[in-house]
Structure formats: structure tokens, C-alpha cells
Amino acid sequence: xxxxxxxxxxxxxxxxxxxxxxxxxxxxxxxxxxxxxxxxxxxxxxxxxxxxxxxxxxxxxxxxxxxxxxxxxxxxxxxxxxxxxxxxxxxxxxxxxxxxxxxxxxxxxxxxxxxxxxxxxxxxxxxxxxxxxxxxxxxxxxxxxxxxxxxxxxxxxxxxxxxxxxxxxxxxxxxxxxxxxxxxxxxxxxxxxxxxxxxxxxxxxxxxxxxxxxxxxxxxxxxxxxxxxxxxxxxxxxxxxxxxxxxxxxxxxxxxxxxxxxxxxxxxxxxxxxxxxxxxxxxxxxxxxxxxxxxxxxxxxxxxxxxxxxxxxxxxxxxxxxxxxxxxxxxxxxxxxxxxxxxxxxxxxxxxxxxxxxxxxxxxxxxxxxxxxxxxxxxxxxxxxxxxxxxxxxxxxxxxxxxxxxxxxxxxxxxxxxxxxx
Amino acid sequence: xxxxxxxxxxxxxxxxxxxxxxxxxxxxxxxxxxxxxxxxxxxxxxxxxxxxxxxxxxxxxxxxxxxxxxxxxxxxxxxxxxxxxxxxxxxxxxxxxxxxxxxxxxxxxxxxxxxxxxxxxxxxxxxxxxxxxxxxxxxxxxxxxxxxxxxxxxxxxxxxxxxxxxxxxxxxxxxxxxxxxxxxxxxxxxxxxxxxxxxxxxxxxxxxxxxxxxxxxxxxxxxxxxxxxxxxxxxxxxxxxxxxxxxxxxxxxxxxxxxxxxxxxxxxxxxxxxxxxxxxxxxxxxxxxxxxxxxxxxxxxxxxxxxxxxxxxxxxxxxxxxxxxxxxxxxxxxxxxxxxxxxxxxxxxxxxxxxxxxxxxxxxxxxxxxxxxxxxxxxxxxxxxxxxxxxxxxxxxxxxxxxxxxxxxxxxxxxxxxxxxxxxxxxxxxxxx
Numbered sequence: 001x002x003x004x005x006x007x008x009x010x011x012x013x014x015x016x017x018x019x020x021x022x023x024x025x026x027x028x029x030x031x032x033x034x035x036x037x038x039x040x041x042x043x044x045x046x047x048x049x050x051x052x053x054x055x056x057x058x059x060x061x062x063x064x065x066x067x068x069x070x071x072x073x074x075x076x077x078x079x080x081x082x083x084x085x086x087x088x089x090x091x092x093x094x095x096x097x098x099x100x101x102x103x104x105x106x107x108x109x110x111x112x113x114x115x116x117x118x119x120x121x122x123x124x125x126x127x128x129x130x131x132x133x134x135x136x137x138x139x140x141x142x143x144x145x146x147x148x149x150x151x152x153x154x155x156x157x158x159x160x161x162x163x164x165x166x167x168x169x170x171x172x173x174x175x176x177x178x179x180x181x182x183x184x185x186x187x188x189x190x191x192x193x194x195x196x197x198x199x200x201x202x203x204x205x206x207x208x209x210x211x212x213x214x215x216x217x218x219x220x221x222x223x224x225x226x227x228x229x230x231x232x233x234x235x236x237x238x239x240x241x242x243x244x245x246x247x248x249x250x251x252x253x254x255x256x257x258x259x260x261x262x263x264x265x266x267x268x269x270x271x272x273x274x275x276x277x278x279x280x281x282x283x284x285x286x287x288x289x290x291x292x293x294x295x296x297x298x299x300x301x302x303x304x305x306x307x308x309x310x311x312x313x314x315x316x317x318x319x320x321x322x323x324x325x326x327x328x329x330x331x332x333x334x335x336x337x338x339x340x341x342x343x344x345x346x347x348x349x350x351x352x353x354x355x356x357x358x359x360x361x362x363x364x365x366x367x368x369x370x371x372x373x374x375x376x377x378x379x380x381x382x383x384x385x386x387x388x389x390x391x392x393x394x395x396x397x398x399x400x401x402x403x404x405x406x407x408x409x410x411x412x413x414x415x416x417x418x419x420x421x422x
Numbered sequence: 423x424x425x426x427x428x429x430x431x432x433x434x435x436x437x438x439x440x441x442x443x444x445x446x447x448x449x450x451x452x453x454x455x456x457x458x459x460x461x462x463x464x465x466x467x468x469x470x471x472x473x474x475x476x477x478x479x480x481x482x483x484x485x486x487x488x489x490x491x492x493x494x495x496x497x498x499x500x501x502x503x504x505x506x507x508x509x510x511x512x513x514x515x516x517x518x519x520x521x522x523x524x525x526x527x528x529x530x531x532x533x534x535x536x537x538x539x540x541x542x543x544x545x546x547x548x549x550x551x552x553x554x555x556x557x558x559x560x561x562x563x564x565x566x567x568x569x570x571x572x573x574x575x576x577x578x579x580x581x582x583x584x585x586x587x588x589x590x591x592x593x594x595x596x597x598x599x600x601x602x603x604x605x606x607x608x609x610x611x612x613x614x615x616x617x618x619x620x621x622x623x624x625x626x627x628x629x630x631x632x633x634x635x636x637x638x639x640x641x642x643x644x645x646x647x648x649x650x651x652x653x654x655x656x657x658x659x660x661x662x663x664x665x666x667x668x669x670x671x672x673x674x675x676x677x678x679x680x681x682x683x684x685x686x687x688x689x690x691x692x693x694x695x696x697x698x699x700x701x702x703x704x705x706x707x708x709x710x711x712x713x714x715x716x717x718x719x720x721x722x723x724x725x726x727x728x729x730x731x732x733x734x735x736x737x738x739x740x741x742x743x744x745x746x747x748x749x750x751x752x753x754x755x756x757x758x759x760x761x762x763x764x765x766x767x768x769x770x771x772x773x774x775x776x777x778x779x780x781x782x783x784x785x786x787x788x789x790x791x792x793x794x795x796x797x798x799x800x801x802x803x804x805x806x807x808x809x810x811x812x813x814x815x816x817x818x819x820x821x822x823x824x825x826x827x828x829x830x831x832x833x834x835x836x837x838x839x840x841x842x843x844x845x846x847x848x849x850x851x852x853x854x855x
Contacts, residue, residue, distance in 0.1 A: 018605060025677065025678055028678055028681070029678050029679065029680040029681060032678070032680055032681050032684065033680045036680075036684055043711050046710070046711055046712055046713050046714070047710050047711055049713075049714055050709070050710045050711075050714055051710065053714060054710075119460075119463070120453065120456060120460065121453065121454060121456075121460045121463050121464060121467075122453035122454060123453075123454055123463075123464050123467045123468070123471075124463050124464070124467050127467055127470070127471070133833075133837065134833070136787075136836075137787070137791075137832065137833045137836035137837050137840070138791070138829045138832050138833055138836070139791040139792070139794040139805075139832055140791070141794045141795060141797070141798075141805060142794060142805060142825060142828060142829055142832070145805065145808075145809075145825070146821065146825045146829075149812075149821035149825070150821065150822075153819060153821060360695070360696040360697075361696070363696040363698045363699070364698065364795070364798075366698070366798060367797075367798055374696075374698060374699070378698075378699065378702060382702075382706075388702075388706040388707055388710075389707060389710060392699060392702045392703055392706065392707055395695075395699050395702070396695045396699050399694060399695045399696055399699065400691065400694040400695055403693070403694035403695070404690075404694060407694075
């Protein structure tokens, strides 16, 4: 007869913490945790000691003091008597402006280059390869500084536009003035404007929202909603009868007519820049620093996006195209219904991480004097107040928040388009 | 009845394909003029190329090489070609190329960075190419200690003491392992090395330096600059970030929750902020974080921050490689009875690193390009020097030539690296396609 017995009970020995796999991971974690906390405590202790020696304990009070420096390119009203917080806020908006502009341009150029790199035309494909290699292998800061230098040194001064026979003329039917002080473009104006609402009253984070813009956006949103409803209706008819009603003219009308009516009602017109005195007046003034940063960042990032787009298209096997063709789809429907949805799944995640890189690279604005958040909070504010710790930590926090936000969007998208496998 | 059917009894001779589908014409028709849209693109590209080259070639070759200032350049241009447009003034490169290469390093000591660069090539040769003489690995081992000594100069005992710490750790491990077992030996070895570095090496180096003063002339950090500085920061960041990145990636993949959390936090934090803010930390904050009175070299501080930055990106690339490895590899390693580090070293890492070669190399390229950011915190890398040159009265207003030169140098290094990664991928390819 055999008896089942429990394995002999081992009493716990200290050496089991190291040699027994049941406890070892716990030991390692506790040691790691202790090491980490010791390191953190050591760093914080050093910091506090050093700050006490320097006589400047951590204090964010400087944010309410007047900044007393000027920000020449800005979206919000700001003058040098405003607080450092206001300056940082204006800088943050400037970062977002250049990031959004850059992402849009980079996507357009990048997709174009990526598609053309796959062109059967040997010459075009080679040219695009040269473009991609040229921009990918040279630092972006060099491009930014180079574009800035070219803009300043080679463009005509505003006084070249003066006189009977000027050395320089405005382009695009006298509406855009390209000078070495920046580019002047027409600005949208409303003669029967609804006015602005100002948010946050007199606080440092105050800003105005144009009611005209809100109205236009609402109308546009409604149009798009109507278009989607129209397309859905067309789909339903197609499902039921097999015939798809023509939708594009209705859609176009839905998109254009209401917006146009609103624009006319608001008295929309363009304010053109005009030479007055030594400089151009009117219009929107985009300074060289903004243009240089925008152009260089978007051309640089476009080279990376081009590679991503190319990789994404190449990743879709030829069998997919052929199978779609065998089903009787036309080439443009194959592209939009079969290839693109699959390629986008490959393209979008690295594309968004490139947007993130562009946003982080926009901190190089400080090299050309564009006042983004690095130029205000991490530049002049830091130098004026001597609050390095607070400024740099806040600066990191701002960028970290932007990054985590974009990452969150990316994860949401990835989960949404993830292939549902068996 | 006669048989009227006709059967050919001999093969016809092969005919040459039509002229329009072979040779130059065929190639042109297939690749450049296959349809009207392609033809338009081709013509547009040709026009563009001719336009660029018609400006670029005279600019590059009808240029001034000997002049002392931009004005003199322009005078020579007007005297020779009648106008100043469309001609490069390479004189600025001819005058300043030494500065762009070495910064303000003393000119009588140029042999030291040059020797360090030659040794660098010898040191990385055996790592990069299998055909390289294996003996060069000794140079590789000695290089981390040799390079700082050559660059910064001073007594030879400092780097030797650092190296001695590694030797002490190694021998401690060697002798204690048979007695006390692996783990205890490791801990004692690390402790011995740390005690040596932190406590003993300073006095010993001082005593040895007093007794046998061997040394070369010291050079201060602010004299460093140019491509020498870029390459130094780049090489250190690249060399050190790879092992740190591997450890971080393993930490992020591990089952140990706390270790994983620390690694994830570190990686996401570093990847979420721009390098420039980390350089601000290096230039202003690092001394605040360290014990009072610590004040070490700005170049070293920058190297540390750039390395940490590179390591976080490297970790993500390697994590991608680890994730791409089939689960069977991990299970196979386990079933062979290998422990964690053995399976990582023998089975997992060789494959994961091979998968991630393209990503690793593009991280290297990114790091090398990012070294120009140090110009923003005032170090004189090529870009910082170019700003100084453009601010000089003699060369005020020059930009294309300088940036073309700097850009071309970076292009050569980065393009070389990307070509090497392609070569490596081909060499390591094990599938039989």
C-alpha cells in the first residue's frame, strides 16, 4: 500500500530569498525599489541643500511678475507688462501653431514624395530618393538655420517694393509680400462681425474667441453632418436596389452653399498688406523665424513621412490588388476600398510618432528666435528670473503632457483599427 | 487525294525583338515615357534638374578659394566673372576648416585628436567587420580609457586608475566565485570596484602621479569644438546607449512589476521631452541635483544627458525586436534548461538585435544628428562655430558655403551609417532567398 504524503515541509531559510525562484523575484523587486528610492531621496536631498545654499527655494511666485520682454509673433494680445505666465501661455500657443502647420505641410509633402518614390518613372523616383536622403541625413537644426539665413540674406527689404520701378513686387496678384522681414499675407476680415467673447476675463490665460469663426465652424460641421447623412442614404438605396444615386453634386452643394451664405452675411473680405512708411501694414505678418521653422521642420519630417508611406504601400501584398481587380473593382476603388484601409493601419502609428517628433523638434525655435514655449519659459523667463529648476521642470511637463496626449490618441486609434484575430 | 496540309519541319530563326522594346530606347520607353502622364513628369524633372545643375555647377566650380574676407571674395568674383551671383566663396572653408574640424584645440596638439580618430577606426573595426584582424579588439578594450586621456590630456594615472577598477572587479569575481558562488562573487566584485573608484583610486593616483609624473599637456573643455566634438559626443552616446538600452528593454519586458514600472517611467519620460530640455538640465540643473560642490565638465554632462536620451530610444527599438521574436524561441530556451541570462545571451538577444538592426542604426543616425543641438547651450560644435564665423566682420553675410560644407560632412557620416546597416542586414540574413 502506498501512502500519499505531503512533500517534506521546508522551513524558511534566509538564503531562499536568493536561491529559491519563488522568492527571488520578490527580493529583486524590493532591492530595486529600495535602490530607486535611495537614489531619488539622494537627488532630492542634494537639490534642496543646493537650493538652500543658493538662497532660492522652489517658488512659482515669479509667474505673476511682469515679464518685461516682447513677443513679436503671437496669436493673443500681449505686451511686456503682462506676467511671465501670460508669456508662457503665448509661447505654448506659438508651439502649437508651428506644430499644427508643420504637421499639415509635412503630411502633404510626405505623402506626395512617398507615392512618387514608388512611381514607375525612373527619373522621378530617383529625384525623390535624393530628396529623402538629403533631408534625412542632415540635422534638422542645420536646415532651420539655413532657411533662416536664406530668408534674411536673399529676400528683398520692404523698401525694395517702393517707388515707380520697384526692385521687388508682391506676388499672387499683389496680395502676398515676401520680404526679408517676413511674409505678409492677406487676413480675413468681417465687416458685419459678431464680435469676440473673451474667456477668463483679466486672468493671465485669457483669450478671445471670435464668434464669426465659431459660427462658420458650426455651419461647416452641420454641412459635413448632412453630407454623411446623404451618403448613408445613398448607401441604403444601393443596398436595396443595386443602383447608387449620384451624390457628389448634392454633397458639393451642401458643403459650399451654407458656408458661402454665412460668409456673405458676415461681410467677409480680405485685408491686403500695403506698404506704408518703412514697412508693410495690414494683412497677417508671418515673421521669418516662423517661416523658417515651419518650412524646415515640415520638409525634414516630410522625408521621414515619405518613407513611412512608401513602406505602408509596399507592405500590402500584390495579391490584395489582384483579388480586388478580380472582384471587378476599378483602380481608384481598389485604392480607396482595399489598399488604403490596410496601408493606413501600417502608416498611421509611425506617422503620429513623427508628428510627435515634429512637435518636440519645434523646440529648436530657440535657435532662430521664434518665441515658442522653449523660447519664453525655457529662454528669456528662465534667464531673467534665474529660476532654472522651476522653468525647466515645467517646460518638460508641458512637452510631456503633449506627448502623452498624442500617445493616448495613437493607442486609441491602434485599438480601433486592430485586426480582430480568431 | 492529296495532302495539302503544311507542317513546318524546321524551327524559324529567332528574331531580334523590336528596337522600341530593347536597349536604350526600350528602357526609355518603359521607364520614362510609358504614358503621357509619365512623359510630362519626365520632362518636368528634366527641366528641374537642368535648372538646379545650371546654377549649382558654376556656383561650385567657378568659385574663389583664396581670400581673406567676403568682400575680397566679391571683388575677385567681379574681376573674374563680372558679377557676384552664382559663385561660391570657398575661401571661408579654406580659412576655417581646421577650426570647423577641431574647434579651438591647440594647433600643435592636433596629432592627439587625429590619433584618437585613427584609434577609433581600429577599435570599432573588429566590431563592425568580421574580416578585421582580431588583435584590434585589444585596442577596443583600451579605447574607453585611451580616448579621454588623449583628448583632455593630463596625467595618465587617472584613466589607468579607472581601468584598474575594472581589473580589480574582474579578479575579485574570478577568485571569489569558486569559494562563495556566483552571486556573492558578483556583489563583492562590484563593491570592490566601487570602493576602489570612490575611496582609494584618488590618493593612489595622486601618489603615483607625484612619484612618476607621466602625462601630456592638458586641454580644457572650452577649447573643444567642431566635428571633433560632434564625433566625440556621438561616439560616446552611441557606444554607451546600446548596453543601457538593452537593459532598459529587458526591464520593460520583465515580469517584475517594480522594475518594469521604473523602466517604463524612465523611457516614457525621456521620450516625451525634447532633447533640448535635457540639455538645459545638463547645462543648468545637473549641478543642483548632485552633492554640493560637485562641478564637473560641461562636455561630460552633455554626454551623460545625450546618452540617457539615446538609451530610451534604443530601449524602444530593442523592445520591438524582442516583441517580434516568436514565443517559441523563449520557450525553446527555457526547455533547454538555460537560465534567464543564458537564454538572453545565447538565444534571445542575438536574434532580437538582428531584427532591430535598422531601428538601432537609425537611432544612431538620429543621435549623431542631434549632437548639433549642443550649439544651443553654447558648445562650439560645427553649427555653433558657423554662427561665430557668420558673426565675424570678415565673413558677415556668408551662409550657403558654410552650411553646404557642414551639411555635406554630416551627410557623409549618416549616409555611411545607413549603408553599413544595409550591409549588415545582408550579411546576417539567414533565410535562403
